[in-house]
Amino acid sequence: MTEGIQNVSKPQIKVENLNLWYxxxxxxxxxxxxxxxxxxxxxxGPSGCGKSTFIRCLNRxxxxxxxxxxxxxxxxxxxxxxxxxxxxxxLRKSVGMVFQKPNPFPMSIYDNVAYGPRIHGANRKDLxxxxxxxxxxxxxxxxxxxxxKSPALSLSGGQQQRLCIARTLAVKPKIILFxxxxxxxxxxxxxxxxxxxxxxxxxxTIVIVTHNMQQAARISDYTGFFLMGELIEFGQTKQIFQNPxxxxxxxxxxxxxx
Amino acid sequence: xxxxxDVKESDHKATRVQGGLNFRLNAKxxxxxxxxxxxxxxxxVVGFVLVILAYxxxxxxxxINIGFLTEMPxxxxxxxxxxxxxxxxxxxxxxxxxVALPVGVMVAIYLNEYAGETRTTWLxxxxxxxxxxxxxxxxGLFGLALFVKYFGFGPSLLSSSLTLSLLILPVIxxxxxxxxxxxxxxYRESSLALGVSKWQTIRHVVLPAAIPGIVTxxxxxxxxxxxxxxxILFTGVAYFLPRLPDSVYSQFMALPYHLFVLATAGTNIAKxxxxxxxxxxxxxxxxxxxxxxxxxxxxxxxxxxxx
Numbered sequence: 001m002t003e004g005i006q007n008v009s010k011p012q013i014k015v016e017n018l019n020l021w022y023x024x025x026x027x028x029x030x031x032x033x034x035x036x037x038x039x040x041x042x043x044x045g046p047s048g049c050g051k052s053t054f055i056r057c058l059n060r061x062x063x064x065x066x067x068x069x070x071x072x073x074x075x076x077x078x079x080x081x082x083x084x085x086x087x088x089x090x091l092r093k094s095v096g097m098v099f100q101k102p103n104p105f106p107m108s109i110y111d112n113v114a115y116g117p118r119i120h121g122a123n124r125k126d127l128x129x130x131x132x133x134x135x136x137x138x139x140x141x142x143x144x145x146x147x148x149k150s151p152a153l154s155l156s157g158g159q160q161q162r163l164c165i166a167r168t169l170a171v172k173p174k175i176i177l178f179x180x181x182x183x184x185x186x187x188x189x190x191x192x193x194x195x196x197x198x199x200x201x202x203x204x205t206i207v208i209v210t211h212n213m214q215q216a217a218r219i220s221d222y223t224g225f226f227l228m229g230e231l232i233e234f235g236q237t238k239q240i241f242q243n244p245x246x247x248x249x250x251x252x253x254x255x256x257x258x
Numbered sequence: 259x260x261x262x263x264d265v266k267e268s269d270h271k272a273t274r275v276q277g278g279l280n281f282r283l284n285a286k287x288x289x290x291x292x293x294x295x296x297x298x299x300x301x302x303v304v305g306f307v308l309v310i311l312a313y314x315x316x317x318x319x320x321x322i323n324i325g326f327l328t329e330m331p332x333x334x335x336x337x338x339x340x341x342x343x344x345x346x347x348x349x350x351x352x353x354x355x356x357v358a359l360p361v362g363v364m365v366a367i368y369l370n371e372y373a374g375e376t377r378t379t380w381l382x383x384x385x386x387x388x389x390x391x392x393x394x395x396x397x398g399l400f401g402l403a404l405f406v407k408y409f410g411f412g413p414s415l416l417s418s419s420l421t422l423s424l425l426i427l428p429v430i431x432x433x434x435x436x437x438x439x440x441x442x443x444x445y446r447e448s449s450l451a452l453g454v455s456k457w458q459t460i461r462h463v464v465l466p467a468a469i470p471g472i473v474t475x476x477x478x479x480x481x482x483x484x485x486x487x488x489x490i491l492f493t494g495v496a497y498f499l500p501r502l503p504d505s506v507y508s509q510f511m512a513l514p515y516h517l518f519v520l521a522t523a524g525t526n527i528a529k530x531x532x533x534x535x536x537x538x539x540x541x542x543x544x545x546x547x548x549x550x551x552x553x554x555x556x557x558x559x560x561x562x563x564x565x
Contacts (some may be wrong), residue, residue: 096451
């Protein structure tokens, strides 16, 4: 696994000895990982292995959970995001997140995308442009351009998820975290989201949690395998899937458990 | 003999079958009995409401005309209208809601969104629950001591409105808390994940989604404000005052107390019979009308929020 880290010359996200406890229970054990810029990093592993917990450390969503204790260091572009003078709100502006269940706000399609920029003080004149661009980038503009004022909840599940991606893009993050973004979607919607993530990596750094190994193999450049809160193996996706170093990685990938 | 034996056997079978049937019938019967009791309970409740409504409407509608709604009471309240009582009740609603609604909603937001599950929070919640169960006459005495005497507002619209706002505060806090709880946590998470602060999230996502529930709770409390007598009895309502209150420090008339006065302490109870029913009817119409407004507001917001 150390080789995987050394392969990465200039990591955008650098995680060092991350430990996390929910009360007494340790959910992450000494996780270290370097995530390079403009790449897709997939995190795989069985349910409860800590992959979602890990991704939520990168935008400090775990702060919302009571008695969650975190030790270690997460550096994003040379800033320690757990440092004392870090503004969590600013951090989350540059590290966006798309959730498992499509969760647009009960507002119009337009207002959903405009929500972030509006609150962050975007000029009213620029708003239309921002919204259109975000919807374009999320590959949903053609489907909704003629009904921007209709409720977001009237869209299909797959469309809602792309709308949520547009909503995230509108805030102009540098990194986007996807937490099992397609597990509630049908195969066709899933494919569209996968295509979309591959297009997005030229502008963004993407970390995606998935329990679908084919998905990880299809879209990611790097893969990390988690088991019981530990990062068992991390490296280039090709290497992980074709030539895993660890026995448990091989067992998981070949479907012997999980 | 053979025949007999046959009969016996089939008898036996029949009993067995019947036994089986009985068992099934029992499930069906118990279903029917349960349904009958549940339905009956509903009928009783609805029936009583309808009977009361019909009785008041039947006895009161004759009294209601433009004069009744817009004139001062005359001749020891045996003639004329109930205009000052209507205005007084409306003022009470406006006054107490102006205080209780913002304070109650803010308390609920604090308790639900900011306060952790600490001992202090638990104590506050307990206090609110107890406040909700306190008899209204106790609120009246408290208002008399605090607002009328200690703050020196005197018996006035202000004292009464403040007393009533204390009375409905727990109702509004509870309703708002319930409404906030129904807002999915996904809304909060995805807003926070966009780099939106907690307060902005509450202000722009959580509160709008909670408004239908908050409105419902508020209207329930409007019904109480319009109907309560004990809290205003000590703090400012007038027995008879043939003019409108000219400031928040004035005394005032109110519908429920006017009704009480006419029915118990009036000089000529029989003569004012139709005025009494008319007053009750007006009070009912005000409360039902406000309920209707609440339903419309709720529907408007639901439409806006949902598909």
